[in-house]
Amino acid sequence: MPEPVAVRGSAGLWEDPLYSDVVVTVGPPADLAVQPLSGNKRKAQSGGSEEDEAEPFSCKQFRLHAAILVSGSSYMETMLRRWAAKEIPARIHVRAGSSEEVAGVEDVFWALYHDNKLPDSTTFSKCLGALKTADELGAARVLTAAQEWLGTFKFSNRSAANALYALPKGLLDCIPEPVKAGAQQELLEGLRDLEVTLAGDGTSKRMLDLPEEVFAALLSDDQTLVAHESTIAYAAMLYADKTLHADHVPDSLAHCVRLKRLSPAYAGAVASAFPQWTARVMAVAAACRETPDACKAVCAEGDALLLAALGNISTDRRPSANRSEWDPERLRGWADTDGKILIEAEITVRPG
Numbered sequence: 001m002p003e004p005v006a007v008r009g010s011a012g013l014w015e016d017p018l019y020s021d022v023v024v025t026v027g028p029p030a031d032l033a034v035q036p037l038s039g040n041k042r043k044a045q046s047g048g049s050e051e052d053e054a055e056p057f058s059c060k061q062f063r064l065h066a067a068i069l070v071s072g073s074s075y076m077e078t079m080l081r082r083w084a085a086k087e088i089p090a091r092i093h094v095r096a097g098s099s100e101e102v103a104g105v106e107d108v109f110w111a112l113y114h115d116n117k118l119p120d121s122t123t124f125s126k127c128l129g130a131l132k133t134a135d136e137l138g139a140a141r142v143l144t145a146a147q148e149w150l151g152t153f154k155f156s157n158r159s160a161a162n163a164l165y166a167l168p169k170g171l172l173d174c175i176p177e178p179v180k181a182g183a184q185q186e187l188l189e190g191l192r193d194l195e196v197t198l199a200g201d202g203t204s205k206r207m208l209d210l211p212e213e214v215f216a217a218l219l220s221d222d223q224t225l226v227a228h229e230s231t232i233a234y235a236a237m238l239y240a241d242k243t244l245h246a247d248h249v250p251d252s253l254a255h256c257v258r259l260k261r262l263s264p265a266y267a268g269a270v271a272s273a274f275p276q277w278t279a280r281v282m283a284v285a286a287a288c289r290e291t292p293d294a295c296k297a298v299c300a301e302g303d304a305l306l307l308a309a310l311g312n313i314s315t316d317r318r319p320s321a322n323r324s325e326w327d328p329e330r331l332r333g334w335a336d337t338d339g340k341i342l343i344e345a346e347i348t349v350r351p352g
Helices: 066-072 074-081 099-113 124-137 140-150 158-165 177-187 194-199 201-208 212-220 229-242 264-273 279-290 292-301 304-310 328-338 341-349
Strands: 022-026 060-064 090-094
Touching (some): 022 099, 060 066, 060 099, 066 074, 066 099, 074 124, 099 124, 099 140, 124 140, 158 177, 194 201, 194 229, 201 229, 212 229, 264 279, 292 304
Parallel strands (some): 022 090
């Protein structure tokens, strides 16, 4: 690792080769195919291969300073400590798979030189790029700055909200809840009456395209309108089938169904799609239907797994007046076409 030199104020050294002891090249190595910074392949959006979708772009070179890089990025510190050559400058290659990723690396480097603040020209998409790059470069203070910038952003279209939820799961978990709530609000606009949503081709597709976390928020929200709790169970099964391609409903969605509000016949008919509904859970749900005292006793017992499987046993949903807009024959045909027994069984016992 080169010995860090004494430097003046870091902002004044940005794009100034004076005292530079590190050359960082960002882009695809000349002898390798284009790869993203993290090494994880981008998901093709139109079914084409990664190479088909990658557009040509150039590497970008930065003359930087070891003292600044080491103090702000754990990744760059590791790379510089591995630099075995004695000559200065040290030479490091950071892989990037697109011009956007190159720009993300540049924004993180810029922030390291400017008190870990993002540029004034930062946009939502550039902030997401900086956020991902800061995470990958171990630039914790820049990551915090990007999170704070997102905290001031007001979502006004679904594309931005979808971009937020396209972040890797581990990084999405670091996004402040108010930011995710704003994105959810935008994505769920016009979908909160599930009877109408499921009956419309366009709205039904929008619902099925929701990220799982957002879809779970829709099903669990007290403000979601349904004519009967069976609509929630049906929507959960439909999403598991069409979107997740799963043979059962995952916990995140199953726990949204308020089991005590399903008729025993209905719950029994679709129980195979809900492995969370054990004999004990079904028995407790039946008891809760009979008397409020049973609900109070279950809550007092505090069995977290049982309470999760039962769903919310304390709050009623808002009713929808749009049940007449359902077309059961269309849905039955849907089930017959796909051969999904769990969907057909649900339609058979769905309360009329």
